[in-house]
Amino acid sequence: MNLRALIETRLLPAILVAAIVIILPMFFPSGYYYRIGALVFIFALAVVGLNLLMGFAGQVSLGHAGFLGIGAYSVAIGPTHFGAPSWLCLFAGAILSGAVAFAVGRPILKLKGHYLAIATLGFGLLIAIVLNNEAAWTGGPDGMNVPALTLFGWRVHGSDAWYWIAGATFVGGFLLALNLMESPTGRALQAIHDSEIAARVLGIDVARKKLTVFIISAMYASVAGSFLALFNGLVTPDVAGFLGSIELVAMVVLGGMGSIFGSLVGAAVLVVLPQVLTIFQEYEQALLGLIVMIFMIFLRQGIVPSVTAALAGWRKC
Amino acid sequence: MAELLQFAFSGLTVGAIYALVALGFTLIHNASDIINFAQGEFVMLGGMTTVFMATAGIPLPLAMLIAIVVTTGVGLALHRFAIEPARGASPVALIMITIGASVFLRGVAQIVFDKRFHSLPPLFGADPIQFGGAAILPQSLVVLAGAAVIVALLWLFVERTLLGKAVIATAANRLAARLIGVDTRRIVDFSFAVSAAIGAIAGILITPIALTSYDVGTLLALKGFAAAMLGGIGSPLGAVVGGLLIGMIEALCAGYVSSSYKDAAAFLIILVVLIAMPQGLFGRVKVERV
Amino acid sequence: MLILEADRLSITFGGVRAIDGVSISIASGQVFSIIGPNGSGKTTLLNLISGIYTPQDGSIRLAGETVTGFAPDQLARRGLSRTFQNLQIFSRMTVLENVMVGRHRHERTGILADMLHWPSVARQNEATRQAAGVALARVGLADAAERPAGSLDYGALKRLEIARALASEPKVLLLDEPAAGCNPVETQEIDRVIRSIVKQGITVVLVEHDMRLVMNISDRVHVLARGKTLAEGTPQQVRSNVEVIEAYLGVHGSQEAAHALD
Numbered sequence: 001m002n003l004r005a006l007i008e009t010r011l012l013p014a015i016l017v018a019a020i021v022i023i024l025p026m027f028f029p030s031g032y033y034y035r036i037g038a039l040v041f042i043f044a045l046a047v048v049g050l051n052l053l054m055g056f057a058g059q060v061s062l063g064h065a066g067f068l069g070i071g072a073y074s075v076a077i078g079p080t081h082f083g084a085p086s087w088l089c090l091f092a093g094a095i096l097s098g099a100v101a102f103a104v105g106r107p108i109l110k111l112k113g114h115y116l117a118i119a120t121l122g123f124g125l126l127i128a129i130v131l132n133n134e135a136a137w138t139g140g141p142d143g144m145n146v147p148a149l150t151l152f153g154w155r156v157h158g159s160d161a162w163y164w165i166a167g168a169t170f171v172g173g174f175l176l177a178l179n180l181m182e183s184p185t186g187r188a189l190q191a192i193h194d195s196e197i198a199a200r201v202l203g204i205d206v207a208r209k210k211l212t213v214f215i216i217s218a219m220y221a222s223v224a225g226s227f228l229a230l231f232n233g234l235v236t237p238d239v240a241g242f243l244g245s246i247e248l249v250a251m252v253v254l255g256g257m258g259s260i261f262g263s264l265v266g267a268a269v270l271v272v273l274p275q276v277l278t279i280f281q282e283y284e285q286a287l288l289g290l291i292v293m294i295f296m297i298f299l300r301q302g303i304v305p306s307v308t309a310a311l312a313g314w315r316k317c
Numbered sequence: 318m319a320e321l322l323q324f325a326f327s328g329l330t331v332g333a334i335y336a337l338v339a340l341g342f343t344l345i346h347n348a349s350d351i352i353n354f355a356q357g358e359f360v361m362l363g364g365m366t367t368v369f370m371a372t373a374g375i376p377l378p379l380a381m382l383i384a385i386v387v388t389t390g391v392g393l394a395l396h397r398f399a400i401e402p403a404r405g406a407s408p409v410a411l412i413m414i415t416i417g418a419s420v421f422l423r424g425v426a427q428i429v430f431d432k433r434f435h436s437l438p439p440l441f442g443a444d445p446i447q448f449g450g451a452a453i454l455p456q457s458l459v460v461l462a463g464a465a466v467i468v469a470l471l472w473l474f475v476e477r478t479l480l481g482k483a484v485i486a487t488a489a490n491r492l493a494a495r496l497i498g499v500d501t502r503r504i505v506d507f508s509f510a511v512s513a514a515i516g517a518i519a520g521i522l523i524t525p526i527a528l529t530s531y532d533v534g535t536l537l538a539l540k541g542f543a544a545a546m547l548g549g550i551g552s553p554l555g556a557v558v559g560g561l562l563i564g565m566i567e568a569l570c571a572g573y574v575s576s577s578y579k580d581a582a583a584f585l586i587i588l589v590v591l592i593a594m595p596q597g598l599f600g601r602v603k604v605e606r607v
Numbered sequence: 608m609l610i611l612e613a614d615r616l617s618i619t620f621g622g623v624r625a626i627d628g629v630s631i632s633i634a635s636g637q638v639f640s641i642i643g644p645n646g647s648g649k650t651t652l653l654n655l656i657s658g659i660y661t662p663q664d665g666s667i668r669l670a671g672e673t674v675t676g677f678a679p680d681q682l683a684r685r686g687l688s689r690t691f692q693n694l695q696i697f698s699r700m701t702v703l704e705n706v707m708v709g710r711h712r713h714e715r716t717g718i719l720a721d722m723l724h725w726p727s728v729a730r731q732n733e734a735t736r737q738a739a740g741v742a743l744a745r746v747g748l749a750d751a752a753e754r755p756a757g758s759l760d761y762g763a764l765k766r767l768e769i770a771r772a773l774a775s776e777p778k779v780l781l782l783d784e785p786a787a788g789c790n791p792v793e794t795q796e797i798d799r800v801i802r803s804i805v806k807q808g809i810t811v812v813l814v815e816h817d818m819r820l821v822m823n824i825s826d827r828v829h830v831l832a833r834g835k836t837l838a839e840g841t842p843q844q845v846r847s848n849v850e851v852i853e854a855y856l857g858v859h860g861s862q863e864a865a866h867a868l869d
Contacts, residue, residue, distance in 0.1 A: 010724070060409055062416065107592040113408040114352035117416075118542050119591055122584035125539065133577040176722040183721035183728055184714040184735070191697045191708045198695035198768075201657055202775055203683030203712030212718055242535055246420050253413060258699070283428060289421025296413040297403045 010178050013261060017174050020264075021167035025160075034159035036275055041166035042227045044267035045173045047251045048260055049220020052177055054249070055258035056186065057213045058193030059109065060117045063124025064248050067097045067218040069131055069240025071225025076146045076235045077137055086149040090226040097222035098215045105214040109207065124245050131237035143236030146229045162231045169227070170264070173220060177260050180216075189213055190258075221248075243285065250292045256302025265303050319450025324572040325565060326448075330457040330526065332564020333464035334360070337519035338541025339548065339556035340471070341512035347488035347551055348501075348508035350408075354415040355395060357538030358422040359516025362388045364529035365426055367521050368435040377438075385517045391422070392513025396506055419534060426531040439525040460522045467515055468557055484508065488551070536580060540567075543587040549600020558598065609668075610635040610810045611687075611779055616655050616665035625651045627834040628665070633779075633812065633827075638805055640813040640821045642845075643831035644854060649814045650692055652831065653781050656812070657689045658682045670778060684712050686778035690768040690785060692814075698757035702748060705756050705767060706739035709774030713738075742774040743767075746800050762793035769800055773809075780804060781812045786820055794820060822846065830854070 024037060050064050074093025078084040084092075108119040131138050138144060149156040156165065180186045188209050191199040196206050229235040238244065247270060255266025270288075274280040280287055299306060338356055345353045363384050370380030399414050406414070440459050445452035475481035486494040487504045495501050520529065527533075544563045548555020563583055571579035590597060611633040618626050626648045633639045641649050654660045656667060658679040666675040669685055677685075688709075697705050714735060720728050743749050746766040751759060759767060765785055772780055782801070786794045798820055805811055815821050821828060821842070828845040830837040832854045838845055845851055 054409075058409065060412060108588065111591055111595075114412050115546075115591055115595070117354075117412045118352075118539065118546075119588060122539060122543075122587045125536075126581055126584050129578065129581050179724035179728075180718075180722050182724070182732065184711060184716040184731070185718060185721045187700070187704060187708050188711055188716075190700055190704075194697040194699055195695040197659065197679070198691065198697065198771075199708070200679040201659075201683055201689050202709050202771065203680050203688075204708070205680050216718070216722075243420070246416065249413070249416070283424060285427060286421055286424025289417045289419065289424055292417030293399055293414055293421060296406070296410045296417060297399060300406065300410055 009182055010175070013178060014171065014175050017261070017264065018171050021164075021171060025163065031159055034163040036272060038159055038162040038166045038231060039228075040264070040268045040271045041163070041170040042224050042231065043248075043251060043271055044264045045166070045170050045227070046221040046224035046248055047255070047263040047267045048170075048173050048177050049217035049224075050248050051252050051255075051257065051260060051263045052180065052189070052220075053213050053217040054252050055256070055262075056181065056193060057189040057210060059210055059214070060113075060120065060249075061214075061217070062117050062121035062242075062245050062249065063127070064120070064217070064221050065240050065242075065244030066124040066127035067101065067221035068225035068228065068244060068248075069127050069237070070097045070100060071222030071227075072146075072229035072235045072239050073131060073138060074222070075149075075226045075229050076144050079147045080144065081137065086147060086230060087151060090149075090223065090230075093226050094219045094222045097218040101215045101218035102211065105211045106207075109210040109214060121242070121245070124240065125242060128237050128240045128242070131240055138237070141237060143234060143238075146233050146235055148233065149230045156230070162227070166227055166231075169223070173223075174260060174264075181260070185209065185212065243288075246288060246292070250288055252302075253292055253295050254302060256304040256306070257300075259302060259304040259308075262302050262304035269303075320572070322449050323451035324568045326451055326453055326457060328565035328568025329561060330454075330460050330564070331523070331567065332544075332561035333460050334519050334523045334527075334537070334560070335540045335544045335563050336557045336560025337464055337467060337515050338537055339544035339560045340468070340553060341515050342541055342545045343551060343553050343556045344484075344508045344512045344515075345505075346545075348484060349400070349505045351400065351411055351415065352542070353395075353509075353512065354412065354538055355419040355422055355534070356512065356516060356541060357534030357536070358419050358426075359388050359392060359513045359534075360520040360523075360537050361426060361529060361531065361534040362391060362422065363517030363520025364437070364524035364533075365430050365435065365520075365531065366517075368437055368524065368529065369430055371437065381521050384521060385514055388517035388520075389510050389514045392509040392516075393506060395513075396509040400505075400509075401502075419538065423531055423534060430531060432531060434528045434530045435524070436528050437521070437524040454526060456522075456525045460526070463518065463522045467518065468553075471511075471553065480507070539587070540583045543583045543590070546597055547586060547590050549597025552597070552599040555597055555599035608635045609633065610670055611656070611812070612668040613652075613656060614666045614668075616652070616662045616667070618651065618655060618660055618663050624834050626655060626662075629831065629834070629836050630665075631829055631839075633810060635778075635810055636805065636808055637826040638801065638811045638813060638824050640815060640825040640828045641831060642815065642818070642821055642828060643837070646833075647831040648834040649831055650783055651834075653689065653783050653812070653814055657687065657781055683775060683777075686776075687781070688772040688775045688777035688779075689781035690765075690772055690783055692783040692787060694761075694764050694768060696756050696764055696767065698755070700756055701752065702754050702756050702759065702767060703736065703739055703743065703752040706742050706771050706774045707735050709742065709771040710735045710738055712775055739770075739774055742770045745773065745803065746770040747796065762789050762796075765789060765793070765797065766800065769797075769804075773804065777809060779810045779812060781814075783814050784816060785813070786815055786817045798824060 028034060046068060053059050053061055071093040075086050075089045078089030079086050104123055111119055132141050188204045192206055192209060200206055251266035251270050254269055255262030338360060341356045345351055366384035366387050367380045370383050371377050395418055399418055403414055439456040441455040445454055475485060483499045484504055486499055487501050491501055540563055544559035545556050547562060548559030563586060567579050567582050570582040609632050613631045615628045615630050616626055617628055629652060641652060643649050655662050658677050661676050666673060669687055674682060714731055743752055746769055748763060748766055748770060786797045794817060801811055801824055825842050828842055829839045830845055830851050837854055838848045838851050
């Protein structure tokens with residue numbers, strides 16, 4: 001690859017995203033904004049993962065909050081019931097999510113279109129049911145407290161600390177995703193999206209590639225879920241619920257399917273909107289549904305690709 | 318034995334509702350290839366609208382009628398304003414649209430109605446009928462009878478009317494149907510309307526037994542879909558049989574295994590059916606053409 | 608040496624025997640054409656050979672190895688690739704990226720290396736890009752490399768599919784109606800491309816309606832009718848076979864038969 005392409009495809013986006021993380025706090029009028037920023041990056045991390053699955057490989061998951069839940073409860077249950085350090089539980093949760101994705105994904109990723117949608121939806125609800133019912137471990141519907149994360153003797157607390165941790169992790173996850181797309185695996189995934197049959201006759205093991213990206217996206221969600229629980233200090237089964245999955249999907253759709261940068265935009269819009277519009281909080285479900293519908297009907301590309309296309313057109317004029 | 322009978326009966330009752338939801342799925346799918354994730358919301362709308370009309374003082378039969386009309390209107394609107402404008406969209410986009418519609422309708426119901434659970438008075442009293450040691454609610458019989466009537470009417474409609482034939486033709490081959498003069502867009506309109514109406518009736522029938530709230534739709538849709546799949550997507554007979562089976566399995570699971578995991582039973586069935594026999598009990602295998 | 612052998616292949620769809628006991632054997636380096644009236648099972652046979660359908664009966668051998676029931680990707684890794692009658696383009700990707708996907712079986716992938724963008728991945732990407740560029744140039748599409756594949760016209764897409772399959776460096780290349788819907792100039796271009804492929808030592812299995820192309824280019828022609836073998840031989844033998852002429856004239860392929868006879 002020549003230098004220019006390297007700069008354009010990876011260096012520039014990475015610098016851009018890192019700059020956003022670093023510069024944004026300069027405009028924060030109060031500490032409260034660190035909290036919102038942290039939430040944006042945490043969700044954006046999960047959305048990048050889901051975007052790899054949905055936007056690039058073209059496989060729907062309506063149960064991705066299930067993996068958010070596994071990650072969240074790992075850092076809740078591990079330290080509480082087993083006295084394990086939180087950071088270890090975060091990794092264990094990611095591995096567990098990957099393992100669950102492997103076990104579940106093998107059969108269900110054979111399914112296409114709405115069958116896959118239903119199967120993943122069912123899977124997500126299954127996780128939520130377990131979290132609700134196993135009260136001895138999870139505290140049931142009321143949820144449980146999550147001990148704070150301690151790193152090298154430093155007890156991580158406060159929105160600004162979490163802002164930097166979530167921001168840095170997001171930049172890392174963003175880069176890994178960009179790299180993946182510029183690799184044989186990434187090209188294979190995009191090929192699968194357009195024509196599975198053509199991908200297969202070119203020697204791509206479609207089932208295995210889908211499983212790979214499903215596992216990766218599950219691990220992204222799991223880490224985000226762990227962060228969310230550690231940051232909030234509390235976790236309830238809602239994190240893994242149907243609405244959570246839909247919210248993630250809405251973020252992908254909003255930012256743009258197949259646009260990794262769009263993941264950040266989608267997450268930012270849907271995290272910030274409820275904060276600035278009280279009406280959004282009240283009517284959350286209705287508006288969430290409406291956004292998904294409108295984008296899928298009229299703006300199927302999502303915000304970032306649409307804007308990019310408009311800019312490119314404008315530049316040509 | 319009495320216990321088993323009891324479980325079986327409650328299973329059949331909810332199963333009849335799942336069967337109606339599955340029928341709704343089947344109707345829309347056959348006419349348009351779309352899986353309507355908002356099918357469960359039709360059931361919710363039927364129940365909730367009746368409850369709130371009745372609370373507002375409108376006589377129950379009229380309230381039911383209004384609920385059916387309103388839901389039918391919502392079904393039509395869903396097709397006209399969300400599905401039609403997205404013609405030619407990928408299956409994934411269409412899935413997202415109906416999912417969006419489902420969440421939207423939940424959200425609206427939460428605003429227009431409320432977040433609490435509601436019930437309706439049973440049509441023929443609440444005194445259980447004793448049968449072989451099992452206690453059967455009169456409303457259960459109403460549900461079963463209602464479901465049977467709907468299935469019979471649908472069958473008659475398809476077999477005996479020209480419009481019914483057009484629906485069958487559209488389901489078999491949309492292009493061919495259009496070529497012989499069937500207005501397939503109207504057929505899809507019609508299938509959305511009828512699906513919505515069936516959903517609303519199911520909601521009205523079950524509310525005296527199972528309670529309703531703004532968010533019951535998702536689970537119902539999933540179980541209805543599980544039923545449709547168990548029976549074989551596209552087969553109306555399969556939808557009915559699948560619905561009753563899912564209801565039975567769920568009731569037996571609740572009775573003998575764990576009631577808190579009864580919802581899980583339906584999903585496990587979905588997964589098993591999808592993986593082991595994707596064509597379902599009465600469906601046909603599809604051949605991929607390239 | 609026989610590169611591809613199919614022995615008494617059969618498959619039934621809904622009671623119809625789409626392919627009924629068809630045997631073929633193809634020598635390495637040949638152009639082997641499969642012709643027949645519409646609905647005679649040509650594409651179905653291709654789908655069986657390329658692993659998209661699994662035969663209910665019979666066996667397939669590729670370069671001496673029994674590969675009956677193998678998945679398309681397993682066959683591809685053994686050197687069998689194909690194009691499609693109804694185009695299967697990766698329309699979201701650029702023309703070059705489409706062809707890069709064709710290199711997949713020659714690429715080493717490791718998910719960790721890919722995500723961390725190891726230097727080896729970067730080097731390999733560059734090699735893939737170059738090889739893809741060469742394949743594109745062979746079908747005359749080098750200029751279109753950076754365009755979105757979806758924006759090409761029909762004839763170019765046909766050639767793009769060939770380039771993509773070529774990039775996988777197959778031993779056997781199945782072409783499903785490469786000239787269908789092409790104008791005479793485009794057909795000539797396809798003809799040229801096929802000849803250059805053969806020159807490289809790749810065995811070509813061709814399903815095609817354009818009889819002029821078939822008769823010009825083929826070493827052997829296999830004629831199917833209603834899922835069964837009607838005749839096989841050199842173009843001359845097939846051209847003068849009475850049964851073949853009848854099959855074409857009897858069905859709606861009369862035009863093609865006229866071509867076949869000239």
